[in-house]
Amino acid sequence: MIRDATAFLNRSLAVISGIEVSGLALVFGVLAIFFVLLWLRASGRARLAQRALQTAEADAARLDTVLKVQAEMSGRMQTMAEIIGSRQADLTRALSDRLDGLTTRVGQSILSTTRETKASLSVLAERLAVIDRAQGEIRSLTGEVVKLKDVLANKQTRGAFGEARMQAIIADALPSSVYAFQATLSNGRRPDCLIRMPNGAPGLVVDAKFPLESFTALQQAADGETQAAAATRLRRDMDVHIKAIAEKYLIPGETQDTAFLFVPSETVFAALHEDFDDVVQKAYRLGVVIVSPSLLNLSIQVVQAVLKDARLRASAGRIQAEVRLFGEDLERLDARVTALKGHFAQASRDVDQISVSSDKLQRRGERIAGIEIGEEAGPSEGLKSVAGE
Template sequence: MEPALDLSRPLIPLGDGAITLGQALAGGGILLALGLLALVIAAMRAANHRAMLLEESRRQTAEAEARMAEILKAQSEMQGRMASMAEIFGSRQAELNQSIHQRFDSMTNRLGQSLTEHQKSTHENLSKLQERLVAIDTAQSNIQQLAGQVVELQSILSNKQTRGAFGQGRMEAIVSDGLPPDAYEFQATLTNGNRPDCIIRMPNGAPGLVIDAKFPLEAWNAIRKAEDPAQATEAARQFRRDMDVHIKAISEKYLIAGETQDTAFLFVPSESIFADIHEHHEGIIQKAHKARVVIVSPSLLMLSIQVVQALLKDARMREQAHLIQAEVLRLMEDVTRLDERVRKLQSHFGQAQKDIDDILVSSSKVTRRGQKIESLEFAAEKTTEAPAADKPADKSAESKTGQLRLRVVDPEEE
């Protein structure tokens, strides 16, 4: 047989005393009871917590369902709005597409018109450019021809004989254009055997005017072609010497007393040369004046020719003065005869006017007589409307009618 369990036996020493087995078993039971109680409480708490969680879950589920319903409702509303917006966007897109197509068509038309106008303008500009190019080509060919002519003129002026022919030609053109053929002569021979380029016959038996056209152009060209001041000075000195010799030759050869004028003309075929001589070579002008030689340019020669032409015209008028006087006398006779005929015509017009006035007087008298006859007829109609029983009234009316008739018969009493 097993020994009995001793509950008083010390189990765990504690200080001065010890925990017995009974105390340990009692404490363990209590602890176990407390543990079970704690477990029950924990289970209850867990059940409550689960119930709360379930309730919370249900509540959240309901809220979620409500929210889901709201979301579905909002989604349906959103779908409706999206459908309406899609419809609006579709119509707007159709309108936008139509507007874009219209604008694109308009821009295409404008671009086509612009391209057409630009093409037309370009074609016109090209045509004008072609015309201008043709004109430029023509001008270039003319310039080339002119350059050739200038070269030819330079070659002509480089030769003394051809240069003299050039000056002679210009002088002859000016003289022949301004004077009649009998007023001048080219290359005429003087009594001393010399032959000036031109002699102008002055009116009234006056001596002729000599014109020389041989201007020394070599020295002048040398001045223009000088490359340094020394060459220019030497060329100017040579030009003055040539001019002095030529002026002296004109004075000695062409100034003949009684046959030519006391002054001769030296023709310079260029206005620029004439101006440069007067500006830079005053000594040549003074020597020419002393030698009774006048240097003239084309414009001065034309002015001198016009003066000579006026003198010739005045001389011819003086020569024909008696003829002019006779013509004036005949003209006065014609004027006198015309005056007499005008006076006769005026008298005829006066007589015709008098006859017209008499006719107007007669027509006025006829008009007055017609008016009196018309008033008489009206008076007769009034008398016929009077009553037949009134005999004295009839007699008075008859007497008045007789008086009126007498007045009509004798209208001169008026």
């Protein structure tokens, strides 16, 4: 076997570029290649180990840096947590205060809204009640209109209607002591209303017995002949009634020189002035003024102004006396205010002096409190120094 191996090693195996390659050379070449491969592998591993070592050192340095940064970040995070905690507490308190304020405002707003809603509902209920009453009044007014047609169809009831309307106008505007319905005059006549004027002036007579049936006949006339007859009748009735008022109610020294003939309709009043101007002018000449409800209201307002002026004149002396007493009270008040100012000034000076004494006592108390027991100066000297302040 050894011989075979020796023969193999000495035998030429191949010729490369004219050089014989024996088995021994081949073995040495294989071994060289093997050693080269081992050396290359070891070099690679050494380089890898060196790189790994460098990487490990770099990683260690980075780890130290990361640990330091982590420690710093931990401190910062703790600081930030404390800051955030304090901020959160402040924010919680602020939110709590704002929520409390918001809750209070919302509660007040809800309470105010509830009150306003309740007031609105109350007003709405009142208005609905007013509407219900108005509907009831409208229904009753409808019945009254029907009754009014029946009233106006009768002569006596028409007169009572005009008198009632005149009485309502006067009673609504004047006090009861100023007027009298169906008052008796010195001649025994009784006008529908007598308005007493102030300062002993004669009274004003108002008559409400307008001949409405003649005017109604004129309005209902179908042809020209009937209208002429109705117009003649109206003129005659108006002349008779105006003369009766002038003779019965115009008493010198007891009543005014003018009496009112009340017409209970603006339409009738306008028709008289448009179509019967001669009758109106004749009434003026006899001292009788034809008035509608609006003119009677205006006349009553004039009477109100006259009465108010009379009351003011009657109260002028009392007002002057009250003004004089008011001036005397004002003078006394001024004197007392002046005296009170002096008292306040004296009190201010006393307070300043008390403040000065209080400051001195406070300084002395501080010096007494600053004295230490066992000082070289005796107690009597210390008290003398304090008392000498």
